[in-house]
């Protein structure tokens with residue numbers, strides 16, 4: 001993958017992030033996301049740029065960058081696929097999905113699959129921890145968008161569609177953008193896609209559906225005692 | 232009688248484009264601001280105290296009381312920080328809440344900040360949920376444009392700015408002091424307490440840190456009154472809460488109910504355990520809360536009820552496992568998680584979680600003797616209560632509780648020379664291919 005240099009526009013945006021906070025250093029996490037969106041990973045150049053703007057040492061920035069798992073020293077694919085293998089998803093099939101994808105892509109954890117002739121995009125693979133979607137298990141993330149209720153077959157279909165450049169949408173989110181584009185959103189620069197996708201996925205609505213059917217609601221406020229009873 | 236399910240925060244999740252300001256406002260959204268601005272900040276704190284709201288992030292600390300600890304005579308700025316790191320395995324309520332109804336969180340942020348007299352608030356969202364971050368960013372933008380944020384909000388003279396901040400992947404940043412470190416641009420390692428964040432939190436200034444669901448519960452309390460909120464729930468655990476069912480149930484998902492509902496009741500609503508199988512074990516509030524079994528189906532899911540059976544209500548993350556699941560495999564995987572997420576600051580947790588993984592791996596592979604089980608429990612004793620933060624304590628919960636309930640299953644691994652379970656039987660699609 002290409003590593004474009006950090007130009008003035010990016011330096012300005014890095015300063016803009018730092019300026020959102022009462023103390024500039026608070027901007028470091030989103031600033032590192034911006035570095036990844038421009039360069040595809042955390043580079044020495046990106047570390048130095050952040051350090052210079054925040055007036056701290058590159059070693060300090062590096063110490064932060066290595067602490068958090070979303071920062072990558074080695075590049076990832078255009079589409080970074082994460083399979084949840086925390087207990088609940090693992091048991092529900094996440095382990096089988098991860099094995100199948102490793103086998104299919106012929107790579108290990110945290111590696112980029114070979115770009116075959118005819119592939120227009122690249123994918124990388126990682127096993128991830130609980131992504132707060134357990135009611136949609138087994139869960140896969142692509143560029144940190146939800147791909148709910150996967151099977152080994154559906155997961156292979158997704159990665160093949162991505163490699164061949166087909167449009168793929170999150171199961172309860174937008175059309176998938178590239179990893180670098182997603183990193184820009186994390187840096188706090190919205191991409192205008194908030195209105196894509198549904199309000200909620202099916203599982204999220206499970207209880208609400210029953211309440212609607214049975215006419216169940218929270219208590220009527222007009223029937224609540226006006227004054228607190230005091231405990 | 233209160234209904235069995237009481238949608239409040241989930242109420243708008245089936246509304247078309249429910250994440251936008253217009254549908255939220257059409258249902259009365261942001262009306263609580265004027266109610267609150269007509270009250271003194273202290274009166275808002277009193278209302279939240281009277282409601283009985285307790286923290287929804289796991290520990291259940293009374294929210295109004297936490298706010299009253301902010302020293303108002305301290306000349307430094309006050310801050311509100313929303314903990315939207317949601318990473319405790321099994322916990323999956325804040326993410327759909329922010330995706331489907333981000334404005335209730337933003338409205339809660341305004342009311343809560345007003346109460347503690349903060350003019351700057353931060354929403355710290357785990358980084359691995361881009362679309363949720365988009366929705367919260369957009370809600371904050373819409374709130375500014377509508378005059379609900381910024382200077383002189385609704386002509387009240389009150390100013391508030393909100394920053395949406397994305398994390399970068401670290402479970403430990405859900406721990407409130409580690410979160411502050413992350414928000415200050417540092418490695419997310421917990422701080423020594425005292426001083427507590429209420430006295431010296433973000434930038435050493437008085438800071439309130441609350442869970443997403445806690446803050447999102449505030450607008451309805453201001454709107455409908457403390458007594459309305461307190462009319463739901465049990466004696467010491469008031470109000471509504473989102474219960475998240477996952478795993479081997481027919482209809483997993485989010486069920487918003489008064490605190491005190493039981494797993495038996497929730498399972499009835501969710502269609503029961505998947506067909507042909509039985510409940511084996513479950514977590515009441517995430518992987519850090521000791522496992523329970525079918526014996527505990529009628530335990531009231533409130534802070535006291537779950538505490539009384541030796542576990543914790545936690546985040547109401549009900550992960551349900553049937554008899555096809557090997558408890559040793561399940562516990563080993565959680566333990567690997569704690570080892571991976573240990574921040575490395577203190578020895579009992581950093582080294583201890585490493586040893587726990589070694590010991591459990593041997594047991595899962597059927598190696599060792601019964602004495603190794605007791606040694607495992609000793610190792611847990613050396614971590615529990617000796618760790619710098621609750622991550623270390625939590626790491627021991629699945630181990631000690633699973634040995635207490637399923638000692639024989641551990642021993643069966645030894646006599647069998649390996650895991651006696653067939654992992655393929657637990658998957659979501661198992662049984663579907665063999666429709667004989």
Ligand SMILES: Cc1cc2nc3c(=O)[nH]c(=O)nc-3n(C[C@H](O)[C@H](O)[C@H](O)COP(=O)(O)O)c2cc1C
Pocket residue numbers: 285286287288289290291292294314315316317318319402403404405406407408440441442443445446620621622
């Ligand atoms: C390891 C660890 C992870 C935690 N993760 C979260 C989390 O993701 N979200 C959360 O609200 N609280 C989390 N907590 C609890 C917070 O430290 C804190 O108690 C909570 O945010 C307070 O908010 P509340 O009073 O509204 O519940 C975690 C605690 C620990 C020890």
Ligand code: SF4
Pocket residue numbers: 403421572573574575576577578580581618619620621622623624
């Ligand atoms: S208990 Fe674990 S996570 Fe907590 S401070 Fe110690 S090493 Fe870090």
Ligand code: FES
Pocket residue numbers: 084085086087088089090129130131132133134137139320321322
């Ligand atoms: S365990 Fe996979 S999303 Fe929670």
